[in-house]
Amino acid sequence: MSEYSQKRLLSRNTFSEATESVLRDMVLGGSLQPGERLNEVSLASSLGISRGPLREAIQRLVSEGLLTVISHRGAFVRTFSRPEIVELYELRGALELHAVRLACARATDAELEDLETMLADTADRMRDTDPAYPQEPDFHLRLVLLAGNQALMRSALEVQRQLSLARSMSAQRPTRARAAVVEHGDLVAMLRRRDVEEATALMTRHLDHSMDSAIAALGLPGGDGKPEGDTRQNRSENDI
Amino acid sequence: MSEYSQKRLLSRNTFSEATESVLRDMVLGGSLQPGERLNEVSLASSLGISRGPLREAIQRLVSEGLLTVISHRGAFVRTFSRPEIVELYELRGALELHAVRLACARATDAELEDLETMLADTADRMRDTDPAYPQEPDFHLRLVLLAGNQALMRSALEVQRQLSLARSMSAQRPTRARAAVVEHGDLVAMLRRRDVEEATALMTRHLDHSMDSAIAALGLPGGDGKPEGDTRQNRSENDI
DNA sequence: TTCCTGTGAACTGTTGACAGTTGTCAGTTG
DNA sequence: CAACTGACAACTGTCAACAGTTCACAGGAA
Numbered sequence: 329m330s331e332y333s334q335k336r337l338l339s340r341n342t343f344s345e346a347t348e349s350v351l352r353d354m355v356l357g358g359s360l361q362p363g364e365r366l367n368e369v370s371l372a373s374s375l376g377i378s379r380g381p382l383r384e385a386i387q388r389l390v391s392e393g394l395l396t397v398i399s400h401r402g403a404f405v406r407t408f409s410r411p412e413i414v415e416l417y418e419l420r421g422a423l424e425l426h427a428v429r430l431a432c433a434r435a436t437d438a439e440l441e442d443l444e445t446m447l448a449d450t451a452d453r454m455r456d457t458d459p460a461y462p463q464e465p466d467f468h469l470r471l472v473l474l475a476g477n478q479a480l481m482r483s484a485l486e487v488q489r490q491l492s493l494a495r496s497m498s499a500q501r502p503t504r505a506r507a508a509v510v511e512h513g514d515l516v517a518m519l520r521r522r523d524v525e526e527a528t529a530l531m532t533r534h535l536d537h538s539m540d541s542a543i544a545a546l547g548l549p550g551g552d553g554k555p556e557g558d559t560r561q562n563r564s565e566n567d568i
Numbered sequence: 569m570s571e572y573s574q575k576r577l578l579s580r581n582t583f584s585e586a587t588e589s590v591l592r593d594m595v596l597g598g599s600l601q602p603g604e605r606l607n608e609v610s611l612a613s614s615l616g617i618s619r620g621p622l623r624e625a626i627q628r629l630v631s632e633g634l635l636t637v638i639s640h641r642g643a644f645v646r647t648f649s650r651p652e653i654v655e656l657y658e659l660r661g662a663l664e665l666h667a668v669r670l671a672c673a674r675a676t677d678a679e680l681e682d683l684e685t686m687l688a689d690t691a692d693r694m695r696d697t698d699p700a701y702p703q704e705p706d707f708h709l710r711l712v713l714l715a716g717n718q719a720l721m722r723s724a725l726e727v728q729r730q731l732s733l734a735r736s737m738s739a740q741r742p743t744r745a746r747a748a749v750v751e752h753g754d755l756v757a758m759l760r761r762r763d764v765e766e767a768t769a770l771m772t773r774h775l776d777h778s779m780d781s782a783i784a785a786l787g788l789p790g791g792d793g794k795p796e797g798d799t800r801q802n803r804s805e806n807d808i
Numbered sequence: 809t810t811c812c813t814g815t816g817a818a819c820t821g822t823t824g825a826c827a828g829t830t831g832t833c834a835g836t837t838g
Numbered sequence: 839c840a841a842c843t844g845a846c847a848a849c850t851g852t853c854a855a856c857a858g859t860t861c862a863c864a865g866g867a868a
C-alpha cells in the first residue's frame with residue numbers, strides 16, 4: 329500500500345487528470361506534431377473516454393502553453409515563431425538567474441554535492457553512449473529546485489515544457505550537449521564557492537549559448553514561424 | 569465594426585471563455601471569498617449555463633493559480649499561506665527585475681514619458697480623493713509591457729493576479745500607496761537615464777517594501793492561510 | 809477559366825441525464 | 839455518554855445526444 333499511496337499523492341484517479349498527463353506526453357513526445365489538430369471525437373474514442381474529460385484536459389494544456397484553441401475550429405499543438413522562442417529564452421533567463429541567486433544563498437553543501445554527482449553521472453553516460461540531450465533539462469530544473477521556491481519551480485517547469493516543445497520542431501544537436509555539461513559543471517563550482525556574481529554571469533552566458541544553439545537548430549526564417557525543414561508541418565499557427 | 573472587431577480579438581463568444589472571465593472577476597473582486605467552495609450546479613444555473621462550460625473555465629483558473637480542485641470534493645477559491653506569498657513576491661521579483669533590465673534597453677523615450685504622465689495622473693487622483701490602491705498593479709504591468717516580451721508579460725500578469733487574490737485576504741493600507749507612487753517615480757527617472765544598475769536596485773527595494781507591507785497587512789499566522797478578515801474588495805481590473 | 813454561391817458533411821459547443829463518491833446524521837452498541 | 843455503523847442526500851465525474859458553426863466541394867455565372 330505504501331508505493332500505491334505514493335503514486336496516489338497526485339490523485340491520478342480521474343479521467344480528466346490522467347488525460348492531461350497522457351496528452352502532454354503525446355505533445356512533448358512527438359506523437360502529436362506541432363501544428364497538428366486534435367480531433368476530439370477520434371482522440372476521445374482512442375483514449376476510451378468521452379469528450380468531456382478530454383476537453384477539460386485540453387483547457388489545462390492551453391493554459392500551460394502547449395496547445396492553442398481557436399473557437400469552433402479546434403485545438404492545435406502549439407507552434408513557435410522565432411521571436412517567440414527568443415521571448416521564452418528571455419523569460420527562462422529571468423527565472424533561472426533568480427534561481428541561481430536564491431540557490432547560492434540557500435542550497436546546502438550536501439544538495440550541491442548531489443547535483444555534482446548527478447552531473448558526473450550524466451557526463452559518464454554521455455561518454456559511453458551518446459544520446460543527444462541526456463536529461464539536459466533535468467539539471468536546470470534541479471537547480472531551480474534548490475532555490476526553494478515552489479512558485480518559481482512551477483513557472484520554470486512551464487517554460488521548460490514550452491521550450492521542449494519548440495525544440496522538438498528542430499533537429500537535435502549532440503555537439504551542444506557536451507559543451508552544456510561542461511558549463512553546468514562550472515556553474516555548480518561557482519555555487520559551491522557561493523560566488524553569486526560569477527554564478528549568474530556563467531548562467532547568463534550558458535543560456536545565451538543554449539538559445540543560440542536552439543535558434544540555429546530550429547533553422548527558423550527571419551520573421552514568423554513557418555517551419556520549412558524536414559518535418560512535415562501541415563498547419564501554420566495562428567496569431568495571438 | 570472597427571471597435572467591435574477590436575473587442576472580438578479575444579473572441580469572447582463561447583460560454584466557456586466568457587465564464588472564465590466572469591469567474592476570475594468574481595474571485596478577484598471578492599464575491600467569491602478565499603477558501604469558499606464553488607457549487608457547480610448552483611453556479612452554473614445562476615450563470616444561465618450548464619456545467620460543461622463552467623467546468624472548463626474552472627480548469628483554466630486552476631492552471632492560473634486562482635482556484636484549487638480536490639477530486640470528488642470540488643473547486644475552492646485558493647488561499648495563500650505566508651510562505652506562499654513570500655514565494656510569489658520572489659517570483660515577481662525575478663520577473664519584474666528582468667523586465668526593468670529589458671525596458672531600460674528597449675523602451676523608447678516616448679513610452680517612458682507616457683508612463684510618467686500616467687504616474688502624475690495617479691498622484692493627482694490620489695491627492696484629491698484617496699482610494700487605497702489606485703490601479704497600483706497597473707504601473708507594474710505597464711512597465712513589464714515596455715520590456716517587449718509577451719511571454720514575460722503573461723507570467724507577470726499571472727503572478728499579479730495571484731498576489732491580488734492574496735491581498736484580498738487582507739485589510740487595505742492606504743499609507744503604503746503614497747510611498748509606492750514616489751518609488752515608481754524614482755524608478756521611471758532611472759529608466760529615463762538608462763541607468764540599469766540603479767533602476768534594478770530601486771525595483772528590488774520597492775518590491776521589498778511592497779512585500780513587507782503586504783505581509784504585515786495580511787497579518788497571517790505562522791503556517792497556513794486561513795482567511796480571517798473579511799474585506800469586500802470591490803473591483804479588480806480585467807484582462808489586457 | 810475564374811470567381812462566386814449554396815449545400816452538406818464533419819466537427820466543436822452545449823446540454824441534460826446517469827453513475828459513483830463524499831459527507832452527514834440518525835440510530836445503535838459498547 | 840462516546841464511538842461506531844449504515845443509509846440518505848448532495849455533489850462531482852462521465853457520458854451520449856442535440857445544436858450551431860466551419861470547411862470543402864460541386865455547380866453555375868461572368
